[in-house]
Amino acid sequence: MDVKTGFHQRDIETMDRDRLESLQLERLQNTITRIRENVEPLRQRLDGIPDPENLDDLTNFPFLHKSDLRDNYPFGLFTVEKQDLTRIHASSGTTGKPTVVGYTQNDLDVWATVIARCLRGAGIEEGWLLHNAYGYGLFTGGLGLHAGAEKAGINVVPVSGGNTARQITLISDFEPDAIACTPSYALTLAEKIGPNTSLKVGILGAEPWTDETREAIEEGLGIVAVNIYGLSEVIGPGVSCETVARDGAVIMEDHFLPEVVDPESGEPLPDGEVGVLVLTSLTKEAFPVLRYWTGDLCSITREPDRDGRTHARMSRIVGRSDDMLVIRGVNVYPSQVEHTLLTTEGVSPHFLLIVDREGTLDTLHIRCESDVSADSYSDLKKRVRANMADSLGLTVSVSVESPGSLPRSEGGKLSRTVDNRS
Numbered sequence: 001m002d003v004k005t006g007f008h009q010r011d012i013e014t015m016d017r018d019r020l021e022s023l024q025l026e027r028l029q030n031t032i033t034r035i036r037e038n039v040e041p042l043r044q045r046l047d048g049i050p051d052p053e054n055l056d057d058l059t060n061f062p063f064l065h066k067s068d069l070r071d072n073y074p075f076g077l078f079t080v081e082k083q084d085l086t087r088i089h090a091s092s093g094t095t096g097k098p099t100v101v102g103y104t105q106n107d108l109d110v111w112a113t114v115i116a117r118c119l120r121g122a123g124i125e126e127g128w129l130l131h132n133a134y135g136y137g138l139f140t141g142g143l144g145l146h147a148g149a150e151k152a153g154i155n156v157v158p159v160s161g162g163n164t165a166r167q168i169t170l171i172s173d174f175e176p177d178a179i180a181c182t183p184s185y186a187l188t189l190a191e192k193i194g195p196n197t198s199l200k201v202g203i204l205g206a207e208p209w210t211d212e213t214r215e216a217i218e219e220g221l222g223i224v225a226v227n228i229y230g231l232s233e234v235i236g237p238g239v240s241c242e243t244v245a246r247d248g249a250v251i252m253e254d255h256f257l258p259e260v261v262d263p264e265s266g267e268p269l270p271d272g273e274v275g276v277l278v279l280t281s282l283t284k285e286a287f288p289v290l291r292y293w294t295g296d297l298c299s300i301t302r303e304p305d306r307d308g309r310t311h312a313r314m315s316r317i318v319g320r321s322d323d324m325l326v327i328r329g330v331n332v333y334p335s336q337v338e339h340t341l342l343t344t345e346g347v348s349p350h351f352l353l354i355v356d357r358e359g360t361l362d363t364l365h366i367r368c369e370s371d372v373s374a375d376s377y378s379d380l381k382k383r384v385r386a387n388m389a390d391s392l393g394l395t396v397s398v399s400v401e402s403p404g405s406l407p408r409s410e411g412g413k414l415s416r417t418v419d420n421r422s
Ligand code: DLL
Pocket: 091, 134, 140, 141, 204, 205, 206, 207, 208, 209, 227, 228, 229, 230, 231, 232, 233, 236, 237, 238, 294, 296, 317, 320
């Protein structure tokens, strides 16, 4: 596949680290001043903490949590009046009120710029056609990718999520070069259209996925699949994105300052160690976030990438501090289960984890699919159980089912865990 990485702002993307860090410090100081002056609910919390004189001083500041957004629903943490906003997005939490985020025109410009970097870095060239199957609406995926693509001179088909039959027709008729959607939806499409299409690149994210799933998608759709990461609270997609090298997602560090901290103590961890990603926005106007606790677990490196980018890169999200399942005292992340499943020969990348409680005992049942002949199901089941016992240290029950038995993504994020205990 002839896909080459490109730059949208080469000078910034390859900026000397010392210069980058002094820019970050200056922007951090401005962000803190902006919050102190304009965000009433946080003023008291930040009171008495001296302004940072270097980037390490950031650790003197408290974390901001999702609950702070809920407590100040809908606009309480914004620095501008409602009439000065240009756009509002929201993410629908599983319970209660949505998380609401706001943007000024300048925020939207920054967002489009970071997405333009993501798309160019992933090898999408000016004049290419991008089939954008992220949902348009309150979700940040559709409109976020859209504006960035336009900024980079990429044509967009704003198809949004859902209606797979129509998506397939459009892919075959319009012959897009690239697609943006969730990895689970890429799997759905791969099953239906296979690898022989015009598509060369996929910009996939918004939900956790593993390298094994990437392999299945790259083979199934015949594309280079890069991982894009982001969250509404910080801006939306485009906080970081892999390049064609697929060697960690480059964090747009001139706009977002990353820290990785210990999930229990909140203390900073050295590069390379897995902990909770904490992000500070450096240029956001309407809704700046200081030390936002993403809950996403990953590690970061500050080594330059092979193409000379100097911004930090983050690993895949290995789990969320709140999606960890505790089963009979054993901590299990769904991504570990996914990894073990997909390295077991004969299992296809579709599965569902069902957690239950029988009496006082937690149980984990894994439903997975295979395209091997049904005669081999019982052998496969044994191998999955043995591999899970090895990798998780947990006895699980397993059912192997025929292709197409389990739910598929219909466009959005696919939840693969059902916890019946709560
Ligand atoms: O999912 C933004 C987005 C849209 C990212 C399109 C990428 C592509 P939220 O709905 O606020 O925003 O959900 C954010 O999704 O904290 C992670 O837990 C998860 N997430 C996002 N990207 C990835 C990824 C969008 N590449 C939450 N890998 C985040 C793993 C991801 N998890």
